[in-house]
Amino acid sequence: MLPAEEAQMVSEHILKHGIDLRLESEISEILDDGNGSVSGVVTKSGEHIKCNFVGLTVGVSPNIQFLKESGIEINRGILVDEFLRTNIPDVFAIGDCAEIRKPAVGRKPIEAVWYTGRTMGQFVAHTVCGKPTAYDPGLWFNSAKFFDIEYQVYGEILATRPEQTQTFYWQHPELEKSIRIDFKKDTKQVIGFNLMGIRFRQEVCHHWIKNGTTINEVMQNLALANFDPEFYEEYEEQIVNTYNKEYGEQVKHQGKRKLSLVNRLLSKI
Ligand SMILES: Cc1cc2nc3c(=O)[nH]c(=O)nc-3n(C[C@H](O)[C@H](O)[C@H](O)COP(=O)(O)OP(=O)(O)OC[C@H]3O[C@@H](n4cnc5c(N)ncnc54)[C@H](O)[C@@H]3O)c2cc1C
Known part of the structure; x- marks a missing residue:
C-alpha cells in the first residue's frame, strides 16, 4: 500500500519492536493440537511455525x-x-x-x-436538516500510527506511481521521519503528501492540492504546513535543500513557521 521507501521504514520499525515480520508469506494451514486448540501454522512455502494463538486481520466486513x-x-x-x-x-x-x-x-x-x-x-x-446535499468525499485523507511512527496521507500517493507523476522524497538520515510530495510532471502541481513521523496541517495541504499549487511554491512555504508540537525539531531547511539539489532549483524557503502566516492562509481557505 505504501511506496517502497516508507514501506521499508515501517517494516524495519515493526521488526525493531520484536515482531517477526514475514513479507510475501501466506498461511496455508492452521494446525490442531488434538484438543481443539491451535498448535501452529504452516505457510505456503511449507514452513511450520509453532504457536498457541492465531489472529487474522484480513480487511473489514460490515456487520449487517x-x-x-x-x-x-x-x-x-x-x-x-x-x-x-x-x-x-x-x-x-x-x-x-x-x-x-x-x-x-x-x-x-x-x-x-x-x-x-x-x-x-x-x-x-x-x-x-432539510438541505439535501450530495456526498462529496473530497480529497483522500488518512492518518494512522505504526507503533511510534505517525503517518498521514493527503491526496493521491500511489504505491506504484503513474507515468505522469513525479515524486520528491526526503528521509531523515537517522530518525524514522520522511516526507513525500507527488506532483504532476507537466504542470508541477502538487497532488499528494505522505508524511511519516512529521505532522502537516490538513487545511494547508488540502488548500495546496485543491488550488493546484506548484511544488516550488509549496517548498517555499513548507514551514506553513508543519504541525509538529512546539519545541520539535524542524527540518524544512534540509528538505528544501534536498529538493533544490535533486531538481536543480533555487527555492528559498520562508524560514521558521510563523503562526500569523498560517492564520492568514487558514483564514483564506
Ligand atoms: C484496529 C483498528 C484500527 C483502525 N485504525 C484506523 C486508522 O488508523 N485510521 C482511520 O482512519 N481509521 C482506522 N480504523 C477505522 C475506524 O476506526 C473506522 O472507520 C470508524 O471507527 C468507523 O466509524 P463508524 O461510526 O462507521 O463505525 P464504528 O466506530 O464501528 O461504530 C459502530 C457502532 O455501532 C455499534 N453497533 C453495531 N451493531 C449494532 C446493533 N445491531 N445495534 C446497535 N449498535 C450496534 C457498534 O458497537 C459501534 O459502537 C481502524 C479500525 C480498527 C478496528
Missing part, C-alpha cells in the same frame, strides 16, 4: 446481517445513493457500514476509515 430481512438493500455494506440514502425513505447509512452505489472516480464503495465516516456525517446532517 441483522438487516437481511429488513427490506433495506444490502450488498457487502448497506447500499446508499449519493445522498447516503438507503432504498427505504428516511433511512440513511454512513461510515464503515455504508456502501456507495456509485462511488466517485478513484474511490472505493466502502471506505472503512474514520475521516470518511466523519465527512459522511457532515453531509448527511445537511440532508436530514
